[in-house]
Amino acid sequence: MRQFHALSLAAALALALPAGSAFAQATDLSVGPQYDTTHVYVPPQDFDRFVASVVATFGGHTSHQGVFQVTPTPSRTISQLVLTPVGTISVFGFKTPIPYPFGDERTGYLVTDMDAAVESARQNGAAVTVSIFPDPIGRDAVIQWPGGVNMQLYWHVRAPHYGALQTVPENRVDVSPDKADEFVHSFTAFSHGKIVSDNLNAPGEEIGEPGGHFRLVRIESGFGRIAVYVTDGHLPYPYGREMTGYEVKDLHATLAKAQAAGVKLLVPPVTAGGRESAMLRFPGGYIAEIHQLLGQ
Structure with a gap:
């Protein structure tokens, strides 16, 4: 039986970045495209088949698969990261109903400072649809840009070490x-x-x-x-x-x-x-x- 943990969307995928001093809002808060993931939700019964098909198509490898709580309210999902040379995918196969508004965010963007990133997003016209919530290795939020474009922002404590992508999606x-x-x-x-x-x-x-x-x-x-x-x-x-x-x-x-x-x-x-x-x-x-x- 897989162990159940309480983690955020990004924490479930074991990505991380070291803590740093506060950034001014004029600071570029990005880390790199290899740490920015497309969020893909699939039925649990299709999870392994989906992951295998992505690796077979593009190459690459996966993180450890587990069952986690990835939202600030109770839920359970299979979760795994697929790292390919052409882009990174966060895969979720929910075993419970998906709490609102999760499932509508298209991407997860790693930032160097969560508070600065959320404040910058607000000042630049985004709405914060899920306010910052903590997880064991970082913090997360979901924002919506004008036009209805939903994205997740996340920040973690330990630094990841992913190589550059061959091509940026x-x-x-x-x-x-x-x-x-x-x-x-x-x-x-x-x-x-x-x-x-x-x-x-x-x-x-x-x-x-x-x-x-x-x-x-x-x-x-x-x-x-x-x-x-x-x-x-x-x-x-x-x-x-x-x-x-x-x-x-x-x-x-x-x-x-x-x-x-x-x-x-x-x-x-x-x-x-x-x-x-x-x-x-x-x-x-x-x-x-x-x-x-x-x-x-």
């Missing part, structure tokens, strides 16, 4: 035109990020609308990459359901590995916007975009 955010500028302004200010590009006429092929166009904003910061998809919301399935886009060196070889591991190809490779991309659904229902940059 993109957090794919869908925001309405009403809130797009507000989200971009708020997040770049918080993250000390920069707008890499703001394309008002990105090809519709990237969102399943051949011949159409939409706005695509790309942001980079110490937290990694964000691709902001600004659309009218008329998206065909599965577009808009994917949270992360993974860059690989050989798209077709990776797709072959994925399909051999039981991953379903939802959208065959499409060439647009300087990349060849496809959409996948992993066991347990997780949908991801996967792409290879052209000319590399």
Whole structure:
């Protein structure tokens, strides 16, 4: 029988960072994209199959699996970290009902100072939907940016030692035109990020609308990459359901590995916007975009 512990979302994954002095709000509070995770919730019966399919597709390794309490109110979930060369995934398979609002946060961002990070998020337009709560090895909070984008922030006591990623994944955010500028302004200010590009006429092929166009904003910061998809919301399935886009060196070889591991190809490779991309659904229902940059 697995031992049950009371831990936060991130504590369950045994990530950590040493304590430091208070940071001014103007300080960059990020640590590195290898410590920023996509949060994936899968049914418990699909948990092991999902983890195995991710490793088979992208390579990498996993943390120890256990059953934990990862929320400030009572709950139980299987929890495991999957560290791949193209991005890190926090996997949760809840055995109990999931307390609100957990399950809506798309990512976990490691910060150097939790109090400073939460205050900076507030001052830059975010709402704190789950106030800071302690765990045995750190502290956690959940915030929501303009446009309804939910993220977890976390801070831990012991330093992790993960190598740099081979490629940095993109957090794919869908925001309405009403809130797009507000989200971009708020997040770049918080993250000390920069707008890499703001394309008002990105090809519709990237969102399943051949011949159409939409706005695509790309942001980079110490937290990694964000691709902001600004659309009218008329998206065909599965577009808009994917949270992360993974860059690989050989798209077709990776797709072959994925399909051999039981991953379903939802959208065959499409060439647009300087990349060849496809959409996948992993066991347990997780949908991801996967792409290879052209000319590399």
